[in-house]
Amino acid sequence: MSRFITHTFALAAVAATAGCMSPPQGLDLALTRPSADHKYVVTLQPPARQAAINQLHTWQVKLVSPAGVPVPNARIKVDGGMPQHGHGLPTRPQVTRELPDGGYLIEGMKFSMTGWWEIKLAIDGPAGADRVTFNTVIAEAGAGR
Numbered sequence: 001m002s003r004f005i006t007h008t009f010a011l012a013a014v015a016a017t018a019g020c021m022s023p024p025q026g027l028d029l030a031l032t033r034p035s036a037d038h039k040y041v042v043t044l045q046p047p048a049r050q051a052a053i054n055q056l057h058t059w060q061v062k063l064v065s066p067a068g069v070p071v072p073n074a075r076i077k078v079d080g081g082m083p084q085h086g087h088g089l090p091t092r093p094q095v096t097r098e099l100p101d102g103g104y105l106i107e108g109m110k111f112s113m114t115g116w117w118e119i120k121l122a123i124d125g126p127a128g129a130d131r132v133t134f135n136t137v138i139a140e141a142g143a144g145r
Contacts, residue, residue: 021084023116023137034066035130040123041066042132053113053138056091059106060099061121070102074125078106080118080133089117111138 032043045060063071076095081088093108111117119134 021115023084023135027116027135027137029135029137031134033132033134035123035132037128037130038066039127039130040064040071040125040132041068042121042123044119044121044134046136053111053140056108056110059093059109059119061095061104061106063102063104063123063125065127070100071125071127072098072102074104074123076104076106076124077122078109079120079122082113082115082117084116085113114138114140 031045032041034041041064043062043064045062047057047059061076063074063076065071078093078095079088089110090112091108091110093106093110095104096107097105099105109119115138117136117138119136121132121134123130123132
């Protein structure tokens, strides 16, 4: 019986620290990057105030052509998750509004624990479909950059 209890406590300790996994060395945290097929240049703008764990927050995306021209009328789907844990976002964030100069508002973003998160955007715009993935590291006090 003591072996069972020891095993149970070991599993509980792993679960309690699961959100504390270190992100990979050299993780690219750039907030501006070209899309995978270089159809767009995408900038992810985190909230001005760091987002707390388990609270909804709003982000913005700026979408421009490779020449720097703002891209209006794009459809953007938001996905993501924690690669080290194998789960997705705890909410279904959505682009709710188009803003001036190629900007788009993402509402409903939430992180459920600390650690490395990916934010994946599927873009369908005038230059065609493309995708981009951003990395962010969420610290206990809020969203990392």
